[in-house]
Amino acid sequence: MQVDAPQVLFKNRHLGRPATFDEYRAGGGYEALYATIGKRTPQEVLDIVLASDLRGRGGAGFPAGRKWQGIPAGYVGPRYVVVNTDEMEPGTFKDRVLVNVDPHLVIEGILLCAYAVSATLGVCFIRPSYEADAVLLERETQVARDKGLLGKNILGTDFSFDIHVHRSAGRYICGEASAQIKAISGLRPNPRKGGPRTSVKGLWDCPTIVNNLETLANLPGIVKNGPDWFKSLARTPTGAGTKLFSVSGRIAKPDCYELPMGIPLREILFEHAGGMPPGRAIKAVIPGGASTPFMPERLLDLPMDFDAMKKAGQRLGTASIMVFDQNTCLVGATLNLIEFFTRESCGWCTPCREGLPYVRHLLRLIESGEGKEEHIGMIRDMAKVMQSAYCAFAPGAAEPILSLLTHFEAEVREHLHQRKCPFGNPPPAMHGKACGTRPVAFGPTPCPEDQCPI
Numbered sequence: 490m491q492v493d494a495p496q497v498l499f500k501n502r503h504l505g506r507p508a509t510f511d512e513y514r515a516g517g518g519y520e521a522l523y524a525t526i527g528k529r530t531p532q533e534v535l536d537i538v539l540a541s542d543l544r545g546r547g548g549a550g551f552p553a554g555r556k557w558q559g560i561p562a563g564y565v566g567p568r569y570v571v572v573n574t575d576e577m578e579p580g581t582f583k584d585r586v587l588v589n590v591d592p593h594l595v596i597e598g599i600l601l602c603a604y605a606v607s608a609t610l611g612v613c614f615i616r617p618s619y620e621a622d623a624v625l626l627e628r629e630t631q632v633a634r635d636k637g638l639l640g641k642n643i644l645g646t647d648f649s650f651d652i653h654v655h656r657s658a659g660r661y662i663c664g665e666a667s668a669q670i671k672a673i674s675g676l677r678p679n680p681r682k683g684g685p686r687t688s689v690k691g692l693w694d695c696p697t698i699v700n701n702l703e704t705l706a707n708l709p710g711i712v713k714n715g716p717d718w719f720k721s722l723a724r725t726p727t728g729a730g731t732k733l734f735s736v737s738g739r740i741a742k743p744d745c746y747e748l749p750m751g752i753p754l755r756e757i758l759f760e761h762a763g764g765m766p767p768g769r770a771i772k773a774v775i776p777g778g779a780s781t782p783f784m785p786e787r788l789l790d791l792p793m794d795f796d797a798m799k800k801a802g803q804r805l806g807t808a809s810i811m812v813f814d815q816n817t818c819l820v821g822a823t824l825n826l827i828e829f830f831t832r833e834s835c836g837w838c839t840p841c842r843e844g845l846p847y848v849r850h851l852l853r854l855i856e857s858g859e860g861k862e863e864h865i866g867m868i869r870d871m872a873k874v875m876q877s878a879y880c881a882f883a884p885g886a887a888e889p890i891l892s893l894l895t896h897f898e899a900e901v902r903e904h905l906h907q908r909k910c911p912f913g914n915p916p917p918a919m920h921g922k923a924c925g926t927r928p929v930a931f932g933p934t935p936c937p938e939d940q941c942p943i
Protein backbone atom coordinates (compact mmCIF):
# COMPACT_ATOMS: atom_id res chain seq x y z
CA MET A 490 0.00 0.00 0.00
CA GLN A 491 1.43 3.38 -1.06
CA VAL A 492 0.65 6.27 1.30
CA ASP A 493 1.67 9.83 0.50
CA ALA A 494 2.62 10.81 4.08
CA PRO A 495 5.68 10.20 6.31
CA GLN A 496 5.69 6.57 7.40
CA VAL A 497 7.39 6.28 10.77
CA LEU A 498 5.63 3.38 12.47
CA PHE A 499 4.80 1.74 9.12
CA LYS A 500 8.22 2.31 7.53
CA ASN A 501 8.53 -1.43 6.90
CA ARG A 502 4.94 -2.08 5.88
CA HIS A 503 5.92 -2.38 2.22
CA LEU A 504 7.46 -5.77 3.09
CA GLY A 505 3.96 -7.20 3.50
CA ARG A 506 5.09 -9.33 6.48
CA PRO A 507 6.73 -8.69 9.86
CA ALA A 508 10.17 -7.11 9.42
CA THR A 509 12.97 -9.30 10.75
CA PHE A 510 15.57 -8.11 13.24
CA ASP A 511 18.13 -7.63 10.43
CA GLU A 512 15.67 -5.66 8.26
CA TYR A 513 14.73 -3.44 11.19
CA ARG A 514 18.40 -2.92 12.06
CA ALA A 515 19.32 -2.13 8.42
CA GLY A 516 16.77 0.71 8.43
CA GLY A 517 18.29 2.33 11.52
CA GLY A 518 16.40 0.23 14.05
CA TYR A 519 17.84 -0.07 17.59
CA GLU A 520 20.08 2.98 16.93
CA ALA A 521 18.12 4.93 19.55
CA LEU A 522 18.68 2.14 22.03
CA TYR A 523 22.42 1.90 21.29
CA ALA A 524 22.70 5.69 21.67
CA THR A 525 20.86 5.55 24.98
CA ILE A 526 21.73 2.57 27.15
CA GLY A 527 24.70 3.49 29.26
CA LYS A 528 25.15 6.77 27.36
CA ARG A 529 22.17 8.84 28.50
CA THR A 530 20.66 8.90 31.95
CA PRO A 531 17.05 7.74 32.43
CA GLN A 532 16.20 11.36 33.31
CA GLU A 533 17.54 12.52 29.92
CA VAL A 534 15.26 10.08 28.12
CA LEU A 535 12.33 11.23 30.23
CA ASP A 536 13.09 14.86 29.37
CA ILE A 537 13.11 14.06 25.64
CA VAL A 538 9.73 12.33 25.90
CA LEU A 539 8.26 15.17 27.98
CA ALA A 540 9.41 17.71 25.39
CA SER A 541 7.97 15.65 22.52
CA ASP A 542 4.36 16.02 23.74
CA LEU A 543 3.79 12.31 23.10
CA ARG A 544 0.26 11.49 24.25
CA GLY A 545 -1.11 8.02 24.95
CA ARG A 546 -2.59 6.24 21.92
CA GLY A 547 -4.82 3.91 24.00
CA GLY A 548 -7.81 6.25 24.08
CA ALA A 549 -7.43 8.86 26.81
CA GLY A 550 -4.50 10.80 25.31
CA PHE A 551 -2.65 11.27 28.61
CA PRO A 552 0.91 12.67 28.18
CA ALA A 553 3.32 9.72 28.34
CA GLY A 554 6.18 11.56 30.04
CA ARG A 555 3.92 12.94 32.76
CA LYS A 556 2.67 9.44 33.50
CA TRP A 557 6.25 8.20 33.91
CA GLN A 558 6.98 11.11 36.27
CA GLY A 559 4.30 9.68 38.57
CA ILE A 560 6.71 7.06 39.92
CA PRO A 561 7.62 8.34 43.40
CA ALA A 562 11.05 9.97 43.48
CA GLY A 563 13.54 7.92 45.46
CA TYR A 564 11.45 4.74 45.30
CA VAL A 565 13.68 1.69 45.73
CA GLY A 566 12.39 -1.66 44.49
CA PRO A 567 11.04 -3.33 41.37
CA ARG A 568 9.22 -1.29 38.71
CA TYR A 569 7.25 -2.67 35.80
CA VAL A 570 6.02 -1.70 32.36
CA VAL A 571 2.70 -3.07 31.08
CA VAL A 572 2.19 -2.88 27.32
CA ASN A 573 -1.54 -2.65 26.70
CA THR A 574 -2.25 -4.78 23.62
CA ASP A 575 -5.76 -5.79 24.66
CA GLU A 576 -7.47 -3.95 21.81
CA MET A 577 -10.97 -5.31 22.36
CA GLU A 578 -12.74 -2.04 21.51
CA PRO A 579 -14.90 -2.72 18.43
CA GLY A 580 -13.42 -1.01 15.37
CA THR A 581 -9.88 -0.85 16.74
CA PHE A 582 -7.19 -2.98 15.07
CA LYS A 583 -4.11 -0.72 14.85
CA ASP A 584 -1.94 -2.46 17.48
CA ARG A 585 -2.38 -5.79 15.76
CA VAL A 586 -1.27 -4.33 12.41
CA LEU A 587 1.68 -2.60 14.06
CA VAL A 588 2.94 -5.80 15.72
CA ASN A 589 2.72 -7.53 12.36
CA VAL A 590 4.58 -4.77 10.54
CA ASP A 591 7.52 -4.20 12.87
CA PRO A 592 7.77 -6.27 16.06
CA HIS A 593 11.26 -4.92 16.82
CA LEU A 594 10.05 -1.31 16.67
CA VAL A 595 7.65 -2.30 19.45
CA ILE A 596 10.37 -4.13 21.39
CA GLU A 597 12.76 -1.16 21.10
CA GLY A 598 10.01 1.19 22.27
CA ILE A 599 9.30 -0.97 25.31
CA LEU A 600 13.02 -1.08 26.11
CA LEU A 601 13.36 2.72 25.93
CA CYS A 602 10.40 3.20 28.26
CA ALA A 603 11.82 0.58 30.64
CA TYR A 604 15.18 2.36 30.65
CA ALA A 605 13.60 5.74 31.34
CA VAL A 606 11.64 4.43 34.34
CA SER A 607 14.26 1.84 35.46
CA ALA A 608 11.92 -1.12 35.07
CA THR A 609 13.12 -4.71 35.18
CA LEU A 610 10.16 -6.48 33.57
CA GLY A 611 7.69 -5.64 30.83
CA VAL A 612 4.40 -7.51 30.49
CA CYS A 613 2.73 -7.40 27.12
CA PHE A 614 -1.00 -8.00 27.77
CA ILE A 615 -2.65 -9.38 24.64
CA ARG A 616 -6.19 -10.53 23.85
CA PRO A 617 -6.73 -14.25 23.20
CA SER A 618 -7.89 -13.80 19.60
CA TYR A 619 -4.44 -12.36 18.86
CA GLU A 620 -2.74 -15.71 19.52
CA ALA A 621 -0.70 -15.59 16.31
CA ASP A 622 0.54 -12.12 17.30
CA ALA A 623 1.43 -13.34 20.80
CA VAL A 624 3.49 -16.12 19.21
CA LEU A 625 5.16 -13.58 16.88
CA LEU A 626 6.06 -11.33 19.83
CA GLU A 627 7.46 -14.28 21.77
CA ARG A 628 9.55 -15.36 18.78
CA GLU A 629 10.96 -11.87 18.17
CA THR A 630 11.64 -11.15 21.85
CA GLN A 631 13.73 -14.34 21.81
CA VAL A 632 15.63 -12.95 18.81
CA ALA A 633 16.27 -9.73 20.76
CA ARG A 634 17.35 -11.80 23.77
CA ASP A 635 19.78 -13.78 21.61
CA LYS A 636 21.25 -10.47 20.37
CA GLY A 637 21.82 -9.33 23.96
CA LEU A 638 19.12 -6.62 23.85
CA LEU A 639 16.91 -8.29 26.44
CA GLY A 640 17.93 -10.05 29.61
CA LYS A 641 20.71 -9.35 32.10
CA ASN A 642 23.26 -6.53 31.68
CA ILE A 643 22.01 -5.24 28.35
CA LEU A 644 24.88 -3.94 26.15
CA GLY A 645 27.27 -4.63 29.01
CA THR A 646 25.63 -2.15 31.38
CA ASP A 647 23.87 -2.73 34.69
CA PHE A 648 20.49 -2.29 32.96
CA SER A 649 18.61 -5.63 32.98
CA PHE A 650 15.14 -6.00 31.53
CA ASP A 651 12.98 -8.67 29.93
CA ILE A 652 9.56 -8.91 28.28
CA HIS A 653 6.89 -11.49 29.05
CA VAL A 654 3.84 -11.98 26.80
CA HIS A 655 0.68 -12.45 28.90
CA ARG A 656 -2.44 -13.82 27.22
CA SER A 657 -5.67 -12.29 28.47
CA ALA A 658 -8.56 -14.57 29.38
CA GLY A 659 -10.57 -12.23 27.15
CA ARG A 660 -12.79 -9.46 28.55
CA TYR A 661 -13.00 -5.92 27.23
CA ILE A 662 -12.73 -4.42 30.72
CA CYS A 663 -9.24 -5.99 31.02
CA GLY A 664 -8.10 -3.21 28.65
CA GLU A 665 -8.70 -0.63 31.39
CA ALA A 666 -5.35 -0.02 33.05
CA SER A 667 -6.20 -0.78 36.69
CA ALA A 668 -8.31 -3.82 35.70
CA GLN A 669 -5.40 -5.05 33.58
CA ILE A 670 -3.06 -4.88 36.56
CA LYS A 671 -5.52 -7.00 38.52
CA ALA A 672 -5.96 -9.46 35.65
CA ILE A 673 -2.20 -10.02 35.39
CA SER A 674 -2.07 -10.44 39.17
CA GLY A 675 -4.74 -13.17 38.99
CA LEU A 676 -7.43 -11.05 40.65
CA ARG A 677 -10.98 -10.27 39.52
CA PRO A 678 -10.44 -7.58 36.88
CA ASN A 679 -12.85 -4.90 37.97
CA PRO A 680 -11.32 -1.43 37.76
CA ARG A 681 -9.79 0.23 40.81
CA LYS A 682 -10.49 3.87 41.57
CA GLY A 683 -9.67 6.40 44.21
CA GLY A 684 -6.44 4.80 45.45
CA PRO A 685 -2.90 5.51 44.30
CA ARG A 686 -2.24 5.55 40.56
CA THR A 687 -0.69 2.46 38.97
CA SER A 688 2.54 4.45 38.58
CA VAL A 689 2.68 4.39 42.39
CA LYS A 690 1.03 1.05 43.16
CA GLY A 691 0.55 -1.35 40.26
CA LEU A 692 1.69 -4.89 39.63
CA TRP A 693 2.37 -6.63 42.94
CA ASP A 694 1.96 -3.20 44.60
CA CYS A 695 5.05 -1.83 42.81
CA PRO A 696 5.18 1.24 40.52
CA THR A 697 3.91 0.18 37.08
CA ILE A 698 3.66 2.16 33.87
CA VAL A 699 0.76 1.07 31.67
CA ASN A 700 1.06 2.34 28.13
CA ASN A 701 -0.58 1.41 24.87
CA LEU A 702 1.58 -0.50 22.40
CA GLU A 703 1.36 2.24 19.74
CA THR A 704 2.40 4.86 22.31
CA LEU A 705 5.60 2.97 23.04
CA ALA A 706 6.36 2.28 19.37
CA ASN A 707 6.78 6.05 18.93
CA LEU A 708 9.75 6.15 21.31
CA PRO A 709 12.57 4.97 18.98
CA GLY A 710 11.75 7.80 16.53
CA ILE A 711 11.44 10.40 19.27
CA VAL A 712 14.69 9.43 21.01
CA LYS A 713 16.60 9.16 17.72
CA ASN A 714 15.30 12.29 15.95
CA GLY A 715 14.33 14.52 18.87
CA PRO A 716 11.14 16.15 20.18
CA ASP A 717 10.97 18.90 17.53
CA TRP A 718 11.05 16.38 14.69
CA PHE A 719 8.21 14.47 16.37
CA LYS A 720 6.08 17.59 16.83
CA SER A 721 6.72 18.65 13.23
CA LEU A 722 5.06 15.45 11.97
CA ALA A 723 1.62 16.70 13.10
CA ARG A 724 -0.67 18.97 11.10
CA THR A 725 -1.90 20.91 14.13
CA PRO A 726 0.07 22.81 16.78
CA THR A 727 -1.80 20.88 19.48
CA GLY A 728 -0.91 17.51 17.94
CA ALA A 729 2.44 15.68 17.85
CA GLY A 730 3.60 12.75 15.75
CA THR A 731 1.77 10.51 13.36
CA LYS A 732 -1.26 8.42 14.27
CA LEU A 733 -2.50 5.01 13.21
CA PHE A 734 -6.11 5.28 12.00
CA SER A 735 -8.08 2.02 11.74
CA VAL A 736 -10.77 2.65 9.12
CA SER A 737 -13.67 0.20 8.75
CA GLY A 738 -17.32 0.01 7.71
CA ARG A 739 -18.80 1.35 4.46
CA ILE A 740 -15.67 2.68 2.82
CA ALA A 741 -13.90 1.74 -0.41
CA LYS A 742 -10.53 0.82 1.16
CA PRO A 743 -10.90 -0.20 4.81
CA ASP A 744 -7.42 -0.49 6.31
CA CYS A 745 -5.06 0.89 8.94
CA TYR A 746 -3.38 4.13 7.81
CA GLU A 747 -0.44 6.01 9.32
CA LEU A 748 -1.15 9.73 8.82
CA PRO A 749 -0.22 12.98 10.57
CA MET A 750 -1.93 13.71 13.85
CA GLY A 751 -4.43 16.52 13.20
CA ILE A 752 -5.35 15.51 9.65
CA PRO A 753 -9.03 16.26 8.91
CA LEU A 754 -11.29 13.23 9.02
CA ARG A 755 -12.63 13.97 5.55
CA GLU A 756 -9.12 13.77 4.11
CA ILE A 757 -8.50 10.38 5.74
CA LEU A 758 -11.68 8.96 4.26
CA PHE A 759 -11.70 10.53 0.82
CA GLU A 760 -8.00 10.91 -0.04
CA HIS A 761 -6.57 7.84 1.63
CA ALA A 762 -9.36 5.33 2.25
CA GLY A 763 -10.83 5.63 -1.24
CA GLY A 764 -14.06 7.43 -0.35
CA MET A 765 -17.48 5.83 -0.41
CA PRO A 766 -18.20 2.75 -2.55
CA PRO A 767 -20.25 3.51 -5.70
CA GLY A 768 -23.84 4.49 -4.96
CA ARG A 769 -23.19 5.08 -1.26
CA ALA A 770 -23.30 8.39 0.60
CA ILE A 771 -21.80 8.97 4.00
CA LYS A 772 -24.28 9.48 6.84
CA ALA A 773 -22.14 9.31 9.98
CA VAL A 774 -18.88 8.09 11.42
CA ILE A 775 -17.74 6.96 14.82
CA PRO A 776 -14.29 8.57 14.98
CA GLY A 777 -12.42 6.81 17.76
CA GLY A 778 -13.74 3.32 18.52
CA ALA A 779 -17.05 2.10 19.93
CA SER A 780 -16.97 4.34 23.00
CA THR A 781 -16.92 7.60 21.04
CA PRO A 782 -19.96 9.49 19.69
CA PHE A 783 -21.54 9.34 16.24
CA MET A 784 -20.46 12.34 14.17
CA PRO A 785 -22.72 13.57 11.39
CA GLU A 786 -21.22 14.19 7.94
CA ARG A 787 -21.10 17.96 8.42
CA LEU A 788 -18.38 17.60 11.11
CA LEU A 789 -15.92 15.69 8.92
CA ASP A 790 -13.57 18.65 8.52
CA LEU A 791 -12.54 18.50 12.18
CA PRO A 792 -8.80 17.89 12.70
CA MET A 793 -8.12 14.50 14.25
CA ASP A 794 -6.13 15.43 17.32
CA PHE A 795 -7.04 15.05 20.97
CA ASP A 796 -7.57 18.73 21.80
CA ALA A 797 -9.31 19.79 18.58
CA MET A 798 -11.79 16.91 18.85
CA LYS A 799 -12.43 17.60 22.52
CA LYS A 800 -13.07 21.28 21.83
CA ALA A 801 -15.77 20.27 19.33
CA GLY A 802 -17.42 17.92 21.85
CA GLN A 803 -16.01 14.86 20.08
CA ARG A 804 -13.36 12.28 21.10
CA LEU A 805 -10.31 11.06 19.21
CA GLY A 806 -10.27 7.89 21.37
CA THR A 807 -8.29 5.20 19.56
CA ALA A 808 -8.74 7.01 16.20
CA SER A 809 -10.59 3.98 14.89
CA ILE A 810 -13.07 5.29 12.36
CA MET A 811 -16.26 3.36 11.57
CA VAL A 812 -18.16 4.64 8.54
CA PHE A 813 -21.96 4.37 8.13
CA ASP A 814 -23.76 5.06 4.85
CA GLN A 815 -27.26 6.29 4.03
CA ASN A 816 -28.63 2.71 4.00
CA THR A 817 -27.39 1.79 7.46
CA CYS A 818 -29.83 1.91 10.37
CA LEU A 819 -28.13 3.80 13.18
CA VAL A 820 -30.55 2.39 15.76
CA GLY A 821 -29.41 -1.06 14.66
CA ALA A 822 -25.76 0.05 14.72
CA THR A 823 -26.15 1.46 18.24
CA LEU A 824 -27.94 -1.68 19.38
CA ASN A 825 -25.08 -3.75 18.02
CA LEU A 826 -22.61 -1.77 20.14
CA ILE A 827 -24.84 -1.90 23.21
CA GLU A 828 -25.16 -5.69 22.87
CA PHE A 829 -21.35 -5.75 23.12
CA PHE A 830 -21.13 -3.36 26.07
CA THR A 831 -23.92 -5.20 27.94
CA ARG A 832 -22.10 -8.50 27.56
CA GLU A 833 -18.76 -6.99 28.59
CA SER A 834 -19.86 -5.00 31.68
CA CYS A 835 -17.87 -6.23 34.66
CA GLY A 836 -21.01 -5.91 36.79
CA TRP A 837 -19.34 -4.00 39.62
CA CYS A 838 -21.52 -0.89 39.66
CA THR A 839 -25.25 -0.39 39.20
CA PRO A 840 -25.49 2.30 36.48
CA CYS A 841 -23.55 0.06 34.10
CA ARG A 842 -24.73 -3.40 35.18
CA GLU A 843 -28.42 -2.42 35.18
CA GLY A 844 -28.38 0.54 32.80
CA LEU A 845 -26.99 -1.29 29.79
CA PRO A 846 -29.60 -4.11 29.66
CA TYR A 847 -32.29 -1.47 30.18
CA VAL A 848 -31.11 0.59 27.20
CA ARG A 849 -30.56 -2.55 25.14
CA HIS A 850 -34.12 -3.66 25.78
CA LEU A 851 -35.58 -0.31 24.69
CA LEU A 852 -33.39 -0.21 21.56
CA ARG A 853 -34.56 -3.73 20.70
CA LEU A 854 -38.17 -2.60 21.04
CA ILE A 855 -37.60 0.44 18.80
CA GLU A 856 -35.67 -1.53 16.19
CA SER A 857 -38.39 -4.18 16.02
CA GLY A 858 -41.14 -1.57 15.58
CA GLU A 859 -42.54 -1.90 19.10
CA GLY A 860 -41.04 1.32 20.41
CA LYS A 861 -43.05 4.07 22.10
CA GLU A 862 -42.54 7.81 22.23
CA GLU A 863 -41.59 7.72 25.92
CA HIS A 864 -38.78 5.22 25.25
CA ILE A 865 -36.66 7.98 23.70
CA GLY A 866 -36.63 9.99 26.94
CA MET A 867 -36.09 6.83 28.98
CA ILE A 868 -33.03 5.91 26.90
CA ARG A 869 -31.62 9.43 27.18
CA ASP A 870 -32.17 9.51 30.97
CA MET A 871 -30.51 6.15 31.47
CA ALA A 872 -27.54 7.04 29.27
CA LYS A 873 -27.03 10.10 31.49
CA VAL A 874 -27.18 7.89 34.59
CA MET A 875 -24.55 5.66 32.99
CA GLN A 876 -22.22 8.65 32.83
CA SER A 877 -21.96 8.50 36.63
CA ALA A 878 -20.71 4.88 36.65
CA TYR A 879 -17.67 3.77 38.60
CA CYS A 880 -15.23 3.59 35.66
CA ALA A 881 -14.96 4.99 32.12
CA PHE A 882 -16.58 1.90 30.54
CA ALA A 883 -20.25 2.93 30.93
CA PRO A 884 -19.70 6.64 30.11
CA GLY A 885 -17.98 5.39 26.95
CA ALA A 886 -20.96 3.14 26.14
CA ALA A 887 -23.25 6.15 26.66
CA GLU A 888 -21.48 8.14 23.92
CA PRO A 889 -23.03 6.40 20.88
CA ILE A 890 -26.44 6.37 22.59
CA LEU A 891 -26.51 10.08 23.43
CA SER A 892 -25.08 11.15 20.09
CA LEU A 893 -27.66 8.99 18.28
CA LEU A 894 -30.36 10.98 20.04
CA THR A 895 -28.61 14.32 19.52
CA HIS A 896 -27.90 14.00 15.80
CA PHE A 897 -30.27 11.29 14.56
CA GLU A 898 -33.41 11.52 16.70
CA ALA A 899 -35.52 11.87 13.52
CA GLU A 900 -34.24 8.47 12.37
CA VAL A 901 -35.16 6.95 15.74
CA ARG A 902 -38.67 8.46 15.49
CA GLU A 903 -39.11 7.08 11.99
CA HIS A 904 -38.98 3.61 13.58
CA LEU A 905 -41.88 4.62 15.84
CA HIS A 906 -43.95 6.06 12.99
CA GLN A 907 -43.42 3.15 10.59
CA ARG A 908 -43.72 0.54 13.37
CA LYS A 909 -40.67 -1.21 11.84
CA CYS A 910 -37.08 -0.51 10.91
CA PRO A 911 -37.25 1.91 7.96
CA PHE A 912 -34.05 0.34 6.60
CA GLY A 913 -35.61 -3.11 6.47
CA ASN A 914 -33.61 -4.67 9.31
CA PRO A 915 -35.36 -7.76 10.71
CA PRO A 916 -36.40 -7.60 14.38
CA PRO A 917 -33.26 -8.02 16.48
CA ALA A 918 -32.23 -11.50 17.45
CA MET A 919 -32.80 -12.34 21.11
CA HIS A 920 -35.90 -10.17 21.15
CA GLY A 921 -38.87 -12.37 21.96
CA LYS A 922 -39.01 -15.72 23.64
CA ALA A 923 -35.36 -16.06 24.59
CA CYS A 924 -34.83 -12.40 25.41
CA GLY A 925 -33.23 -13.19 28.77
CA THR A 926 -33.40 -9.55 29.91
CA ARG A 927 -34.01 -9.33 33.62
CA PRO A 928 -36.68 -6.94 34.87
CA VAL A 929 -35.08 -3.60 35.58
CA ALA A 930 -36.56 -1.13 38.02
CA PHE A 931 -34.54 2.02 37.97
CA GLY A 932 -35.70 5.29 39.50
CA PRO A 933 -39.16 6.62 38.74
CA THR A 934 -39.26 5.38 35.12
CA PRO A 935 -41.61 2.44 34.47
CA CYS A 936 -39.96 -0.91 34.00
CA PRO A 937 -39.75 -1.51 30.25
CA GLU A 938 -40.29 -5.21 30.88
CA ASP A 939 -43.95 -4.33 31.55
CA GLN A 940 -44.26 -3.96 27.82
CA CYS A 941 -42.07 -6.94 26.98
CA PRO A 942 -44.04 -9.49 24.96
CA ILE A 943 -42.28 -12.41 26.69
Ligand SMILES: Cc1cc2nc3c(=O)[nH]c(=O)nc-3n(C[C@H](O)[C@H](O)[C@H](O)COP(=O)(O)O)c2cc1C
Nearest residue numbers: 545546547573575576577664665666700701704881
Ligand atom coordinates in the same frame (compact mmCIF):
# COMPACT_ATOMS: atom_id res chain seq x y z
C1 LIG B 1 -13.16 -0.20 29.13
C2 LIG B 1 -11.80 0.26 28.73
C3 LIG B 1 -11.04 -0.49 27.83
C4 LIG B 1 -9.77 -0.07 27.46
N1 LIG B 1 -9.07 -0.83 26.56
C5 LIG B 1 -7.82 -0.44 26.21
C6 LIG B 1 -7.05 -1.22 25.29
O1 LIG B 1 -7.49 -2.25 24.78
N2 LIG B 1 -5.81 -0.77 24.97
C7 LIG B 1 -5.28 0.37 25.52
O2 LIG B 1 -4.14 0.71 25.25
N3 LIG B 1 -5.99 1.13 26.39
C8 LIG B 1 -7.24 0.74 26.74
N4 LIG B 1 -7.94 1.49 27.64
C9 LIG B 1 -7.28 2.69 28.22
C10 LIG B 1 -6.40 2.28 29.40
O3 LIG B 1 -7.17 2.35 30.60
C11 LIG B 1 -5.21 3.23 29.58
O4 LIG B 1 -5.67 4.56 29.57
C12 LIG B 1 -4.16 3.08 28.47
O5 LIG B 1 -3.75 1.74 28.31
C13 LIG B 1 -2.96 3.92 28.85
O6 LIG B 1 -2.01 3.90 27.82
P1 LIG B 1 -1.68 5.22 26.98
O7 LIG B 1 -1.53 6.34 27.97
O8 LIG B 1 -0.43 4.88 26.28
O9 LIG B 1 -2.83 5.45 26.06
C14 LIG B 1 -9.23 1.11 28.02
C15 LIG B 1 -9.99 1.87 28.91
C16 LIG B 1 -11.26 1.46 29.26
C17 LIG B 1 -12.05 2.27 30.22
Ligand code: SF4
Nearest residue numbers: 835836837838841880
Ligand atom coordinates in the same frame (compact mmCIF):
# COMPACT_ATOMS: atom_id res chain seq x y z
S1 SF4 C 1 -18.80 1.05 34.71
FE1 SF4 C 1 -18.99 -0.21 36.61
S2 SF4 C 1 -19.89 -2.23 35.98
FE2 SF4 C 1 -19.22 -1.09 34.13
S3 SF4 C 1 -17.21 -1.94 33.71
FE3 SF4 C 1 -16.88 -0.05 34.95
S4 SF4 C 1 -16.88 -0.73 37.12
FE4 SF4 C 1 -17.66 -2.43 35.85
